[in-house]
Amino acid sequence: MLIDKAVCSRKTQLMTSCGVPTLSFLEESKEHFKDLPNHDHRDFKSGCGQRVVAAVRDFEMQQWEREIKEEKSEILSNKPLCRWFAAANEQPPEQEPPGFFQTCSHRNIRSLGRFLWSNTSLSTLDLSNIGLEDLEGVFLARALKNNGTLLRLNLSMNKLGPMLCSEMGPALSCNTALQVMNIDSNPLSRGEEDGNNGIKALAEGLADNTTLRELSLRNCNINAEGGRYLSMADTRLVSIEIENNHFCLEDVSLLRERLESNLKKEESYKLAEEAKRGVVLTRDAFKAELEMKKVEQTREFLEHEKRQREIGRSLKIKEEAEAKEKAMKEKEIQRRAQVLEEERLAAKTKKKGKAKGKKK
Incomplete structure (x- = not known):
């Protein structure tokens, strides 16, 4: 094409x-x-x-x-929709979003899908009990392929069906952010073959997804075949609600075993992460201690160098003073010797003068 x-x-x-x-x-x-x-x-x-x-x-x-x-x-x-878009787009990710409105059309939901596609601030979205049709759910599911911030999504008590499941499966395969999803009280299967195909696509998406931990599918009219698809999917879920459906006991047991296994893996992973974090902290503390020792050694070395320089400066000053004093003493000795020599010469000259006077 x-x-x-x-x-x-x-x-x-x-x-x-x-x-x-x-x-x-x-x-x-x-x-x-x-x-x-x-x-x-x-x-x-x-x-x-x-x-x-x-x-x-x-x-x-x-x-x-x-x-x-x-x-x-x-x-x-639609002023409520405009205000909702503005508030949801400006809010910090850690805050709860404003409540969604109850009156929305097909075009409004399509615009909401476009908004979610590129939004980077919304972390929680509650669209429960607003009369969403199956095709409108497709717009929202498609947005999850690109959205990387939405963590919790509530689509319960609407009119969503097999089309949503068929689109949600590929979306979950791509999504790496969503952690909690609620699709309670939606006719996902409707007891039809297409409905089972939708549940199969949803199960395949759940198997590919690595972030979703909690899923609620209560009162969704999922038949035994759909339950088999969900129970056979190798998901990372640790909690799944399936009350008021038509699952076989064998599939329920498989789901329970898988959830328990995932929960143990999750706990082991957390313990391993904590241990790893502890090792990292210990290693970081050891590195910090070594750095502190190096800093202390450097400081001591600098202080020693400073003391040596001060001692050297003092010795130099002392040597200069001694040399100056010695030079002054030598100069004084030379001056005295010169004075004595001058006195000797003067006495000699005076003596010669007296001797000449006597001869005359």
Whole structure:
């Protein structure tokens, strides 16, 4: 099937320009372009085939623009929805989100799916008892493929069915954040073969998922075959609620054994992590102690060097003082010797003068 990436990109840009949260519409694009001829088809190479394809694309683009305008108009007219988007997008991840509204249309839920696709702040979402239809659940499940912050999701007491399960399975295979999910009181199976296929897809997604720990499926009309799919899935769940369904006792026993095994693994993993953390802390403490010793040794070395420099400076000053004193003494001795020599010469001269006077 040929998917025009340029057209998909134009659609995404159009969504952004309209102020509506964007979503990767690859699956919807496939549906929109499913009637296009194959790229390798011989008629496609002819000019007529190319004109037909261009006309179909223009028609699809016009239809898309009309849908976006209608959706934007409906979103802007729903003030509670606008306030909810603003509050949920600005809140810190650790805080509880604002309560969801009770009146929502098909387009509103589709916009919510786009919002969840790219949102990075919402951690808890409660959409219980607001009349969600099966197709609307598909929009929400598809958003979980890209969302990486939502931890708890409540979809209980709605009208969700096999389509949700079929889409939730691949979504859980991709999701690496969701930890708790509640789908109580939804006709997921409806006792139909398609319903069992949806439960099978959900079980496969649960087997691939590594973060979901708690799942509630009470009163979902899951039959024995659907129960077998869930019991055979190698999940990481530690809690699953299945009251008011039609599970076989054997499947219930398998689920209980798997949950107990997962719980033991979880506890062992936590103990191992704590032990590892303790070893890391001990190693870090040992490293810190070594660093402290090195710092202390460096400080002592610097203090010793300082003392040595001070001693050397004192000795140098003392030596300089002694040398100066010695030089002064030598200078004084030389001065005295010079004075004595001058006195001796003066006495000698005086003596010669007296001797000459006597001769005369």
